[in-house]
Amino acid sequence: MRSRFAFQPRYFLFWLIYFVAAKAVFLLYHLPKTTALPSGTVPRIFGYGLRLDAASAAYLSLLPFLLFSLSSLVGARFPTDRLLRFYTAVAGIVVAFFTTADLELYRAWGFRLDATPLQYLDTPGEMAASAGSAPVALLVAVFAGLLLMGWLLYKAAVGRLVPLPADFGRGRAAVVGLLYTLLLAIPLRGGLQQIPVNQSDVYFSDQPFANHAAINVPWNVANSLFLQNAGPNPYHFMADTTAQRLVQQLYASPADTAVTRLLRVKRPNVLFIILESFTAKLVGSTGGEKNVTPTLDSLARTGVLFSNIYAAGDRSQKGLVALLSGYPNQPTTSIIKYPRKTEQLPHLCRSLEEAGYHSHYYYGGELAFANMKSYLVTAGYEQFTERADFSRAEQNSKWGAHDHILFDRMLRDLQGQAQPFFVTAFTLSSHEPFDIPIPRKFSGTSEAALFRNSVYYTDWALGRFLRVARTQPWWANTLVVLVADHGHPLPGNDSNESPTKFHIPLVLAGAALRPEARGRVISAVGSQTDVAATLLAQLGVSAKSYVWSRDLLRPVPKPFAFYSFTDGFGMVTPQGVVTYDNVAKRPITRGRQVPDLQVRQGQAYEQTSFADFLRK
Known part of the structure; x- marks a missing residue:
C-alpha cells in the first residue's frame, strides 16, 4: 500500500x-x-x-x-x-x-x-x-x-x-x-x-x-x-556610449550629398501598397522565381527597383511600424502592443498631413487584429475601410475581402478622393491559409504551392487594379510605393533567422516618376525602416524625427540592414550576414567575410534601439 x-x-x-x-x-x-x-x-x-x-x-x-x-x-x-x-x-x-x-x-x-x-x-x-x-x-x-x-x-x-x-x-x-x-x-x-x-x-x-x-x-x-518590458535592458552588450557611437557611424553620410530626384512633381499623390508576405524568393526582379509576380516585375522594369531590401521583422504588425514609422522591431515583443509608446512614434501619415495630404487606409480584414487599429488611429488617418465596410458577399476570404475586392473599392473611392492623397492599402490574400478566388496557375497541393498561387493571385489583382488606375485623372500625379510587410519561410522552409526569409521587394512606380528614373535599380543594402526617410526626401518633407530611418538614395559608407527574430537579430552588409542568438549569446551563422566590427554593430543596434523602446 x-x-x-x-x-x-x-x-x-x-x-x-x-x-x-x-x-x-x-x-x-x-x-x-x-x-x-x-x-x-x-x-x-x-x-x-x-x-x-x-x-x-x-x-x-x-x-x-x-x-x-x-x-x-x-x-x-x-x-x-x-x-x-x-x-x-x-x-x-x-x-x-x-x-x-x-x-x-x-x-x-x-x-x-x-x-x-x-x-x-x-x-x-x-x-x-x-x-x-x-x-x-x-x-x-x-x-x-x-x-x-x-x-x-x-x-x-x-x-x-x-x-x-x-x-x-x-x-x-x-x-x-x-x-x-x-x-x-x-x-x-x-x-x-x-x-x-x-x-x-x-x-x-x-x-x-x-x-x-x-x-x-x-x-x-x-x-x-x-517578463516585463520596463527594463532593465536585457540586450546590454557594451557601454551605452560605445553602442551609441557605433550606431551613429552606421547612419553617417557625407554632408554635401545631394538628394537624388526621382519625381517630376513636388507633391504627388502617394499610393502606398503593402503586400502581405511577398518574399523576394517569389519575385523574379529580385532574383526569385520567374512568372509568379509578372505585374510587380513589369513595374520593376519601368520604375525604380530596390533589390536588396530586408524586412525589419517577421510579423505584419511589426512590418507596419517599420514601414510607416521607420522604427526598428523588438526581439520578443512589438511596440504596437503599447499604445502609449506608439503615440510617441513619428508617422508618415502625420508628416504628410502637415504637408497638405489627405489620407485613407484600406484593409480587407479586421483592423483590430494584433492591435493595429490603435496604431493607425494614432497615425492620423482621416478615413478607414476595413472588413465591416464590405458586404457579406464581398467578404469572400477567411480573412475578409479578397484583394481584388479591396482594389475595386479603392478605384471607386479614388474618383472622389481629395488630392494630394496618401492612401495606404494592405493586402491579405497571400496570408495563410492561401485560399484564392481564381483558378490556380501552379500545380501541386503542398503548402509552398498554395502560397505561390496566392502570391500570383495578389499580383494578378494588382495588375487588374493598375490597368484601370492608369486611365484615371489622378494617375498622372501619382507615385506608387510597393513593398512587403515581411518575407516568408516558404518556399524552401527557411530557418527562423535566415536572411532569405527577410529579403523583400521594394518598387517605386507610377506616372509621377521622371522618365530618366525609370528602369533604375538600387542595389545598396537597405531596410524596411528606411522606406519612410526615402519617401519623405523625395517629397521634400523633413524626416528629422525618423532617427532610425535613412534615405536609400543617399550613399553611406556603411550600408546595412538590421532585422529581429524571436530572441535574436540579423545584420546584413555588403560583407555578408551575421545572425545572433540572444539566449545562447553567440552567432548562429556568420559569413566568412563578416568582420568582428559587424557583430559589434549588430549588438550595438539592438542594445540602443531596445533602450529607445524602453524610454518611449
Missing part, C-alpha cells in the same frame, strides 16, 4: 515524466529536423531540458502540495482528493493544448510557444484563418493522445490519496507536507546556484533546433507573460 507521504514526490514526478514525454512528442513531430541533428544530440536535449522541466513541474505542484498540507491539518472532511484531481485535470488540459499548439507554431514561426499568440485573442476569426493550413486532424489526435497519456500516467504514478494513518498526528503531517513544499524551491530555481534558471541554461548546441527543443513550453509561456 502506498504511503500518504509518498504523494507529494509522486505528484512532482508525474509532471516531470509528462514533460519529458512531451519533449519526445515534439522531436517526433519534427522528425526531419531531429534526424538531421549530430549524433548524441538528442540525449543532451533531454538532459539539458530537465532543469526547465523540473521548474515547470515544481510550479504546477505548488498548489497541490499546499492543499495536501492543509488537508492533513483539517482532516478527512476536506475533499482533498477531488480537488487535486480537478486541478490536475484542468492543468493537464491547458498543458496539453499548449504542447499541441506549439508543435505547429514552431513549424510555421520557428520559435517555441510564448505569449505572442495572445496578441490575437480579440480576433479569433483571424487566428483560425492563420491556422488554416495546419493538419487539424493530426493535431486533434496528438491533443487527445496527450490527455490519455496524462490520465494513465496520473493513475500509475499518483493514484488516489491515501488517508492519514490513525496514529499520526495532524500537526506533524502538516509539517511534513510543508517541508516537502519548501523543497520545491530547489527545482523552482533550477538548482542551488545564485541566479534562477532561464532559457540560456538549456542552450547547449550550435544547432538552434536542438536548443529550442530543450525548452519547456509551459515555462516559456509563463516566463514571457511575466
